[in-house]
Amino acid sequence: MDDMIKLQLWQVAAAYAFVILLLIIVRLKGISREKEILISSVRMTLQLIFIGYLLIYIFEHPSPVYSIIILAVMEIFSIYTILKRTKISFMSKLGRIIAFSMSFGSVICLFYFLFIVINISPWYEPRYFIPIGGMLIGNSMTGITLGVNRLVGEMSTQKHLVEGALMLGATPKMAAKHIVDDAFDSAILPTINSMLGMGIVFLPGMMTGQILSGASPVDAISYQIAIMLGILGSVSLTVILFVQLGCKTFFNEQKQLYN
Amino acid sequence: MGLRMFKLNNVVYKKILYIEQLEIPKNKVTSIVGESGSGKSTLLRLLNKLISCDKGEIYYNNLLIDNIDSVELRRKVVMLPQQPVVFPGNIKENLLIGLKFSGKPEVGDDKLTQVLEMVSLKKKLGDDTEKLSGGEKQRVALGRIILMKPEVYLLDEPSSALDDKTEEVVIEKIVKYIKSENKTLVMVTHSKKIALDYSDNIVEIDRGRVKNNG
Numbered sequence: 001m002d003d004m005i006k007l008q009l010w011q012v013a014a015a016y017a018f019v020i021l022l023l024i025i026v027r028l029k030g031i032s033r034e035k036e037i038l039i040s041s042v043r044m045t046l047q048l049i050f051i052g053y054l055l056i057y058i059f060e061h062p063s064p065v066y067s068i069i070i071l072a073v074m075e076i077f078s079i080y081t082i083l084k085r086t087k088i089s090f091m092s093k094l095g096r097i098i099a100f101s102m103s104f105g106s107v108i109c110l111f112y113f114l115f116i117v118i119n120i121s122p123w124y125e126p127r128y129f130i131p132i133g134g135m136l137i138g139n140s141m142t143g144i145t146l147g148v149n150r151l152v153g154e155m156s157t158q159k160h161l162v163e164g165a166l167m168l169g170a171t172p173k174m175a176a177k178h179i180v181d182d183a184f185d186s187a188i189l190p191t192i193n194s195m196l197g198m199g200i201v202f203l204p205g206m207m208t209g210q211i212l213s214g215a216s217p218v219d220a221i222s223y224q225i226a227i228m229l230g231i232l233g234s235v236s237l238t239v240i241l242f243v244q245l246g247c248k249t250f251f252n253e254q255k256q257l258y259n
Numbered sequence: 260m261g262l263r264m265f266k267l268n269n270v271v272y273k274k275i276l277y278i279e280q281l282e283i284p285k286n287k288v289t290s291i292v293g294e295s296g297s298g299k300s301t302l303l304r305l306l307n308k309l310i311s312c313d314k315g316e317i318y319y320n321n322l323l324i325d326n327i328d329s330v331e332l333r334r335k336v337v338m339l340p341q342q343p344v345v346f347p348g349n350i351k352e353n354l355l356i357g358l359k360f361s362g363k364p365e366v367g368d369d370k371l372t373q374v375l376e377m378v379s380l381k382k383k384l385g386d387d388t389e390k391l392s393g394g395e396k397q398r399v400a401l402g403r404i405i406l407m408k409p410e411v412y413l414l415d416e417p418s419s420a421l422d423d424k425t426e427e428v429v430i431e432k433i434v435k436y437i438k439s440e441n442k443t444l445v446m447v448t449h450s451k452k453i454a455l456d457y458s459d460n461i462v463e464i465d466r467g468r469v470k471n472n473g
Contacts, residue, residue: 164344167307168407169334170360178347254311255329 105238
């Protein structure tokens with residue numbers, strides 16, 4: 001198996017030259033996005049350089065403390081991103097449920113994956129712990145964001161249906177069931193779509209990375225299958241937790257809708 | 260007044276209702292009349308426990324409704340809102356959904372067809388509810404409640420979207436049926452004629468206060 005072609009500095013610079021070409025086109029066409037393109041390219045570069053050196057250090061000095069800290073930072077950042085995108089305050093009941101569902105669901109999946117599926121030793125081995133944790137958390141974050149938007153939106157636009165069901169003696173759970181189901185569907189749909197297109201429409205990033213670094217496609221595929229199932233599990237678990245608990249925040253203890 | 264179904268004592272809800280005393284009799288037809296915005300619908304929502312009053316007490320069958328489980332109460336005291344609620348699906352599914360929500364057994368198509376006749380709706384059970392007019396939706400919603408056979412029917416303007424002739428026919432059939440079943444009907448209506456013709460008791464509400472009761 002050939003080793004991966006290591007990119008030289010000039011080759012990375014050539015990739016940048018490509019972006020500069022893009023910037024020239026954007027300017028000529030009068031599209032006012034050059035600033036955003038430049039900032040995001042520079043920011044991505046700096047972030048990756050920083051994380052690259054950080055990972056080198058952590059991989060050379062494996063420690064449960066470092067792995068846990070990285071996991072906590074990823075969780076906090078993902079929760080912050082969800083709250084920011086959905087404009088929900090952390091202090092609200094729904095905000096706390098988002099934080100709980102996100103961290104509990106993804107951590108359970110991560111440890112199941114590390115202990116049962118891959119069975120690594122030591123459990124905090126950063127080469128596995130960090131990238132797998134990142135994939136599970138990142139995908140769950142996207143799922144919950146979609147689920148929150150759908151749940152909050154429909155509880156408002158379909159309030160008359162929920163109230164109509166309550167008037168007839170439905171429990172809050174029955175009254176909101178169709179909204180909870182919709183929220184779950186919309187949250188899980190990107191994961192399902194990406195699983196359906198995988199291998200035909202595109203080759204997934206992790207598998208591509210492994211193949212580029214010289215792993216056999218068969219090994220890369222078995223990892224990819226396992227991680228996709230892990231992602232499906234993590235997204236499902238976090239979203240199920242969120243919609244089930246989140247739905248309850250719209251009702252008071254007298255089983256009435258909050259105004 | 261005979262037995263009472265509801266009793267309200269010094270009830271205050273936001274700046275909408277201020278009811279010092281109100282009794283609603285059991286197994287009778289009570290009409291609630293008054294200007295729009297006077298608090299009639301809010302009163303029905305309080306009786307259905309869809310909302311709770313800020314002050315005062317409401318009793319159902321001599322029990323404080325705060326102490327009755329809301330879902331249990333709503334299964335006995337069912338409400339029809341002024342804007343009829345239809346759920347996605349056909350007429351049959353919409354008629355049956357009330358039984359499903361209240362944990363009651365389903366009924367056969369014969370019974371469903373009888374109910375459609377009672378509400379004067381000449382439609383098939385398989386027809387989609389999305390294509391129905393406002394008046395037709397209102398009658399589907401009414402039929403759904405009749406199937407549930409609750410103790411108390413809280414009907415908020417049950418005939419507001421119907422033409423005068425259909426209104427008369429439907430209300431007459433409903434009132435007759437509820438009386439024959441010995442149940443309680445509390446009906447908000449804009450029509451003084453309906454109130455006078457069909458009620459045992461009329462409550463007039465004016466700017467959130469009971470003006471006349473009798």
